[in-house]
Structures are given as structure tokens and as C-alpha cells.
Amino acid sequence: MIEIQMPRLSDTMTEGTIATWHKQVGDPVVAGEILVEIETDKAVMEFEAYESGTLSQIRVAEGDQAVIGSVIALVDDGTPGTGDQVSATAATVLAPGPPVPSLPAEPTTAAAAPTRLLASPVVRRLAREHGLDLASVPGSGPGGRIVRADVEPLLTHSAPAAPVTQPLPPVPDPTGTLEAAPGREADGPMDPRGSERVRLTSVRRLIADRLTAAARDIPHIQLTAGADAEELVGLRRTVNEHRTAQGRATLSVNDLLVRACALALREHPDINASYVGAAGPGDAPQMLRHSRINIGIALASEHGLLVPVVHDVDQKALGHISSQIREFAALATTRKLRADQMAGGTFTVSNLGMFGVETFNALINPPEGAILAVGALVRRPTVVGAEIVVRHRLNYTLSADHRIIDGAAGAAFLATLTSLVEHPWNLLA
Amino acid sequence: MTSMTYREAIRQTLRSEMNRDNDVLLLGEEIGVFEGSYKITQGLLAEFGPKRVRDTPIAEEGFTGAAVGAAMLGLRPVVEIMTINFSLLALDQIVNHAAKIYGMFGGQTSVPLVIRTPGGGGQQLGATHSQNIELYYAFVPGMKVVAPSTPADAKALLTAAIRDNDPVLFLENLALYNTRGEVPDGEIEIEIGRAAVTRPGRDLTLIGYSRTAAVAARIAEELSTSAGLDIEVIDLRSLRPLDRPTLVESVRRTGCAVVVEDDWLTYGIGAEIAATISDGAFDHLDAPVRRVAMAEVPLPYAKSLETAALPSDADLVEAIHQTLDAVAHRRLPQGPRP
Numbered sequence: 001m002i003e004i005q006m007p008r009l010s011d012t013m014t015e016g017t018i019a020t021w022h023k024q025v026g027d028p029v030v031a032g033e034i035l036v037e038i039e040t041d042k043a044v045m046e047f048e049a050y051e052s053g054t055l056s057q058i059r060v061a062e063g064d065q066a067v068i069g070s071v072i073a074l075v076d077d078g079t080p081g082t083g084d085q086v087s088a089t090a091a092t093v094l095a096p097g098p099p100v101p102s103l104p105a106e107p108t109t110a111a112a113a114p115t116r117l118l119a120s121p122v123v124r125r126l127a128r129e130h131g132l133d134l135a136s137v138p139g140s141g142p143g144g145r146i147v148r149a150d151v152e153p154l155l156t157h158s159a160p161a162a163p164v165t166q167p168l169p170p171v172p173d174p175t176g177t178l179e180a181a182p183g184r185e186a187d188g189p190m191d192p193r194g195s196e197r198v199r200l201t202s203v204r205r206l207i208a209d210r211l212t213a214a215a216r217d218i219p220h221i222q223l224t225a226g227a228d229a230e231e232l233v234g235l236r237r238t239v240n241e242h243r244t245a246q247g248r249a250t251l252s253v254n255d256l257l258v259r260a261c262a263l264a265l266r267e268h269p270d271i272n273a274s275y276v277g278a279a280g281p282g283d284a285p286q287m288l289r290h291s292r293i294n295i296g297i298a299l300a301s302e303h304g305l306l307v308p309v310v311h312d313v314d315q316k317a318l319g320h321i322s323s324q325i326r327e328f329a330a331l332a333t334t335r336k337l338r339a340d341q342m343a344g345g346t347f348t349v350s351n352l353g354m355f356g357v358e359t360f361n362a363l364i365n366p367p368e369g370a371i372l373a374v375g376a377l378v379r380r381p382t383v384v385g386a387e388i389v390v391r392h393r394l395n396y397t398l399s400a401d402h403r404i405i406d407g408a409a410g411a412a413f414l415a416t417l418t419s420l421v422e423h424p425w426n427l428l429a
Numbered sequence: 430m431t432s433m434t435y436r437e438a439i440r441q442t443l444r445s446e447m448n449r450d451n452d453v454l455l456l457g458e459e460i461g462v463f464e465g466s467y468k469i470t471q472g473l474l475a476e477f478g479p480k481r482v483r484d485t486p487i488a489e490e491g492f493t494g495a496a497v498g499a500a501m502l503g504l505r506p507v508v509e510i511m512t513i514n515f516s517l518l519a520l521d522q523i524v525n526h527a528a529k530i531y532g533m534f535g536g537q538t539s540v541p542l543v544i545r546t547p548g549g550g551g552q553q554l555g556a557t558h559s560q561n562i563e564l565y566y567a568f569v570p571g572m573k574v575v576a577p578s579t580p581a582d583a584k585a586l587l588t589a590a591i592r593d594n595d596p597v598l599f600l601e602n603l604a605l606y607n608t609r610g611e612v613p614d615g616e617i618e619i620e621i622g623r624a625a626v627t628r629p630g631r632d633l634t635l636i637g638y639s640r641t642a643a644v645a646a647r648i649a650e651e652l653s654t655s656a657g658l659d660i661e662v663i664d665l666r667s668l669r670p671l672d673r674p675t676l677v678e679s680v681r682r683t684g685c686a687v688v689v690e691d692d693w694l695t696y697g698i699g700a701e702i703a704a705t706i707s708d709g710a711f712d713h714l715d716a717p718v719r720r721v722a723m724a725e726v727p728l729p730y731a732k733s734l735e736t737a738a739l740p741s742d743a744d745l746v747e748a749i750h751q752t753l754d755a756v757a758h759r760r761l762p763q764g765p766r767p
Contacts, residue, residue: 120756122684125712140757141716148684148715149757171677171709 001080002051004073006066009040009047010339015067017202019044023055029075036072041206042339053077119146130155203304214363218275221402222361225414227421229377229394232256235424239318248319254297254351255322257374257396259427260420261349262293262313268413272346274367275404287369287404296345296365297325301332307365308337309345318427353377359395370400370410372417394421430613436606438580439469439545442587443507445616447477450505453591454481456492457509466511467547467606493519493544497526497596500542505591510546513600514558519544520565527596528571539594543587549603549640549691551739556727559735561692563639566598567668573621574668576600578642580610582666585619593621600668602640602691622670626679630661633752634679634686636702638665641689641740648745660749668698676702677709684715685756687748689740694722716755719748 006016019037023029035049056076060066119127119134123146127134132154139146200208232253240250265272274288293314296307308328310321331337347369350362353376362373375395382391396417400410420426433441447453459466461474461484474482485492489510496506510516516523527540550559567574573595577583583601590597627642628649637645642664649660661679665672680686686706688699699720706718724738753759 120715121711122713122715142755145755147756171674 001056002053002075002077003071004035004049004075006060006068006070006072007038007047008068009038009045010042012042012206013040013068013202015065015202016040017065018060018062018072021058021062025055025058027055029053029055039202039335040339041202042342043337044335045338049075051075051077117146118144120148122148123151126151126155201303203306207305210366211363214366218364218366219402220361220364220399221405221407221410222397222399223407223410223414224359224395224397225411225418226393226395227418228382229253229392229421232394232421232424233377233392235427243319249323249326251318251322252325253353253377253394254349254374255318255325256424256427257351257372257421258295258297258310258313258325258349259318259321260417260424261295261347261372263420263427264413264416265293265347266314267416268409270409271370271400271405271413273369273404274346275369275401276367290346292346294344294346296342296348296368297328298348298350298362298365298371299329299332301335303332303335306332306337306342307345307348308332308341309343311344347371349374353394359397361397362399364399364401369405370398370413373397373399430611432609433580433612434606435577435580435583435601435608435610436467436469438583438610438612439587439601440471440473442584442591443470444473444476446588446591447473447481450591452503453505453507454483454499455507455509456483456485456496458485458487458492458511460484460509465509467603469509469545469601469606489515489518490522493522494526496542496544497522497530497540500527500540500596501530501538505541505543507543507545507591510544512554512558512603513546513548513562514560516544516546516566516598517562523566523572523596523598524569528569531595532571540596541591541594542596543590543593543599544596545587545599545601547601547603547606549605550723550728551735552603553730553732553735555730559728561690561723563598563600563668564692564696564698567671567698569669571596572669573597574600575621575666576602576639576642576668577666578602578605578637578639578646578664580608581612581617582619582625582664584612585617586621586666588616589618589621592618597621600639604640605643608643619666622667622672624666624672624675625664626661626675627664628660628662630659631683632659632661632758633749634661634663634676634683635749636663636665636676636686636688636699637690638668638698639691641691642666644742644745645689648742648749652746652749658749658753665698665702671701671705673705673709676705680706680710680718681713684713685718685752687719687721687745687752689721689745689748691723691740693725694720695725697722716752719752721745721748 009016017039019039021036022034029035029049029052031049031052033049034046036047037044038047053075055073057074060072066072117134118139120141126132132151134146137146137150140150141147236251236253236256243250269289272290272293276286276288278285292312294309294311295313296309299306299308310324313321328337328341345365345368348365348371350371351374352360353374356376358375358378360373360375362371364371373396377392377394379390380393381388382393398410398414443455455470455473460470461479461482464471470482493508496508499506510519523544527542531539548561548563550561552559563574563576566572573593575586575590575597577586587599590599627646635645635649645662649662652658652660661683663675663679688702690697690699692698699722703718703720721740721744723740726738728738729735
């Protein structure tokens, strides 16, 4: 019997969610075949069988979570072993649902009796450890409760089924961090909001953790600037006319802005940096200045916010940047973005212009040092010389980690960016 | 070792700490010329003078606040509040100032303050002067609350409290002042936050603090002689921090527990103990944790009614027997237990 364990599929993964079982109980499994798709904190990954056999048991159902290393299935390869016993690690399954084999004594007797069997906690533990069926034990405690004295004579003849040398759990400290009990359902039918309880996906939990950390730990400074985007719009129109004629995909305003950010970051390397703090107690805090300019593109997908990273943007042509972002967007909709495609960013661009949002503040994507929140292109009456004319304008807000980036440094970066937007032919150089 | 009363142990500790450290000073009502309502500070004004033994007006909030300020500036004031009932008048100074200044001001200054005050009913002092409200302070993060039950612990814990850099409420008890015990000579100190197993046993864990720890120890001895019971007694000694591991480890061995407390049952100290045991020793419990506490009434003045309202020896023995009956104690084999 082979235990299939929840694999570690990314550095930050602590548990995985079973997305799809490709095999059902009883199906033959050949080494190299896809057994299951697992949703990690970053993406959905396929998991292959390493050895052949027959899938004999599924311990974690689709949609349920399990921590790394816990048994999610058993494959029968003809060898005897763990399959018949309840694996200790199976108990680490986080969510209800999987048909975990019932523990001895308790559930079977409880199911047989119409009323709950009364037994003190220590009796239940002893019954569990010794495989004792409590249904046949008369209780002499208050109300017929089975107490230790009732079961102890029965135990002396049978050795414990499992060694009882397991270390006792540590004494709980309820004054420490409050952890919600897993699986606790607080909202009953009395909830006046008519709420439905929805478990967070791995992606959503990662977003929640990262953004909580960002909001809590990073002192954000926010600087908003605006640019006359008339030239940028004109340049894009001209370039796209030629690209359309050649049958090539068109460039977006965002593609141009990502390129502009890369060039501005090259001029202002102090923005392309990460705060790392002290390596250990007593060490001096540190920051990292990144030599490569890798820009994350915040993509809204139905599965949540995903941030794939275009590497070395300052060294790539606009067409190359554009095609890479388009490719990432396609992967994001099918949840096929790999973890390595979302790693290594040094700066992020988030654009909500397509929704008509004109300005907004973004939270920094740790461990990066800054993020640019880009608003919508809007036509505004603008003073040019002595006249008022209608021209395109664009607003963007830089959120920077104020521990390592001063307001003046951020403002200088924005001035360079504005200059690039207003003189966009520099983006082609 | 020297045999002395609880009262003498406290007085000698105050005296030796004042001799050791010139920053230690005493404040309180009637502690100087009158030498203390319970004569704890007898002789100290004559020995140390009015600068270090200060009689204060009847204004608990004022002199407790003054002591908080003195502590912030580096002195080690020991305030006597005549009984814990009067600490209600200083509640804001204790809860909102002494307990919070260190945290709210980013650790710029600690508050090495000791508040000595006796609790205890049964002296026919009426409802407002007979309360056991140490819970109010044990509830507050930032406070430490110690509650010795013997002269030796009184010496060791008062020494630790005076030397501690955080505010400590040192709970005394009117019924304990005249109790006598052996006290080690020389300096002794107990780490604040450690309970003591004052009597090891296998049948049941009996838990008390201050006066009720002394009652628990006595009842356990009596039941050992009269009924052959082997009861383990734990003296909490510190209500905050609470020594949860000692409680849990004991009940993991005995499988059942009784708590005896001098406060009211509902929301009392015993409730926290029972919850701690339920958390840490659930799979070892053979019966629910029982609590013995004061009747839920303002304590009557009439002696007969006062006696009826306070937890009695008989109440405690009854709770112990009920718990042992519930676990069918007499039928348990006498060897080591799983």
C-alpha cells in the first residue's frame, strides 16, 4: 500500500486544496499518469503518480484542504502496510468531508445507540487507545456515565492497541494568539444578514495574508501625479494602425506605461528596492537595491488578484512586453500561471482605468518597495498656451515604502514618468 | 528557620527591603503614627522616619496615584490599602494607570509599584467591607497579582513583588494575619507566576489560593487521616500570571479537581481554573471540575448569616466527596494509573 501525501508545490505553501481527482477509487493508476490536480496558494498544479497500482482510497475529497505531508489517498500496489490502519497523519486533514475511516469505539457505538452514550473524557480516551467498545460497558457514574473505574478492570487484560507513549499536547495558553477552531460554524439560521459561509480559496487566502502584512507592516507614502496623455494616445494610435495592417496584436496604454515605469526605474534605482529589516536580533536593518527591473502586472481574474512578473522590462521592446502580458492574462483566466511566473518582481503596476476609476491608492505587493496605481484616460479641458482645448489626461498614484523611499525620491520618479508619458517617443528607444 | 506569624513575616520583609534599598517607601492610611490598622507597619515610622513611611489622607485615588508617579520616577513605593474594598476608590489609578503606562508609552517607564491589601470576609464587617475582589485586578493585563497563604510565601512573594518592575497587587487576608509558620532566615524569593503543589496526591486535585489554600491543605490532611484519601493540593500563589501547566499536569494525573475560592462563583477565579483544566486536561477528566465559593449575596452582617454565606469546611468536604463518588473512587485499583 502506498500513501499519497499532500506534496509541497511552492515555497510558501502550507496546505493544498484538492481541485480535481483524475482517478476514482478502484481505477488502475500507472506511474506518470496525472492522479490529482492540487490548488496551492499560487496556482493549480497537476500531480502525477510515482508508482503504479490501484487507487484504493481517497482521503481528501475535492474542495477540501490538507496540510503538506498528510495522506490524501492510498494506492494499492500489492504490498501490505499502512492502508488498513488509520494513519496518524490522516488526522491532519483540515476540513470535514473525506470519508476518513471511523475511529474505534466512539462513532460506531454512538451511531448504534439512539441517545448519546455517556462517558467521561478520560474513558473516551482510554476506549480509543485500547479499542474498547463502550456500548457494552455499564456506567456507574451520575446518570449512568461510564467513568474510569468502570473500564479499568477491562483494560488490564488487553494491551493498548496503540502505544500510549505519545507526548501529551502542550498546555494551551488561551491568553496567547486566538486561533479559530477549524470547521467551527458560527452563523446559524439566526444570522440577520442572510449570509452564506464561503471558504477562501488558496489564492484568496494568500492575497489576504499578503495584503494584511502590507497594510500592517509597511508605512505607505502615496503621491499622485497626472500627465497630458494626448501624445501617448496619438503615438499608440499610429503604432497600432501599422500593427493592425501587419496582422499583429495592438499595444495597450498599460503596455506603454509598464515600459515607461521600467525606464523611470532605471533612472531612479532607489525606487527599485526592497526593505528587508534586520537579519537577526541585534543586526542592523538592511535593504536590497535590485539591479534587474522586473515588473509585476496586477491582473484581476475570477479566481482573485494575480500578479505575473515581466522580467527585465527595461531591456525588452514594447511588442515583446505586450505579448508577454497578453500571454500571462490568458494563463490567469485558466489558472495555469506557474509559481515561477509570479516570482521575482521588484515593482508592480496596477491599472483600474478600464473601470473608469480616475485615481486610487494601491497597497504595496511585499517585498517590493513600490507600486503604481494607474487611473483611466479621460478627456479634460486643458489650458494649452492661452487657450482651453480638450486633451487626454491620465492620473497615477505611487505607493512607496516610506522606510526606504522618501517623498522627494518618489516625486522625482513620478516627474520622470510624467515626462516619458508626455514625450512618449522616448519609450521606443 | 524561624517560627513567626504571617503578619510578622510581612513586617520583617518590608523592613529588610527598606534597609536594602533606599528607594523603597511606604504610603497609606494610618500606617505611621497608628502603626497600621492591622499593625503590619509597627515600628517602621520610628525606624525609617516620615519621609519613607508616609501617613496619607483618606484618599485612595490620590495616594495610589502619587505612588504611581513616584514609581514612574524610579522609587519603589509600597502602598497599603487598608482593605481591598477601598481599592475600588483607586481602581482608575490601578487599572488605567499603573497597569497600562508601560505599554501605552512604549516602555519608556515601568511602574515598580506594590499595592498591599487584605481581603477576606467573616469578620462581621458588613457587605461593603468583606469582599474578595482580587479578580478585578487579576483580570487586567499589565498587573501581577500574588496571594500567599503562608508566612514563608508571604516573605518570598513580597520580596519578589518589591523587586519586580511591574505593578503587583499583593493580596493579604485578614484571617491569615495571625497564622503561624516556619520562615526561612535570610533572603528568599519566589518567581511570580509559579503555583506550588503543597501536598502531592493521586485521588483528586484540590486548588485554592490565599486563605482557601490554607483551608485546602488542612482539609486534605484531615481527609487523609479520617478517610484515607490521597488529595493533591495546589496553592496558586499567583493569580496573574496564572501557572496553567502546574494545574493541568496535576489533573492529568488525578482525573478530577475541586476549586475553593473566597469570591463569588459566577465569573470567579474558579471559572478560569476550570476552563484551564478543561482546555489542557480534557482527555484526562473523569468528572466535571467542581467549584466551592461564596453564596451570591452581598455578605450579611449577622454572624449566623455571614457564616452561612461563606464557603465552609463542610461545603468543601461535600464537593470532594461528590466528585470522588462521581468517579467511583472506591472501586479504582490502587496501582499506578494510565
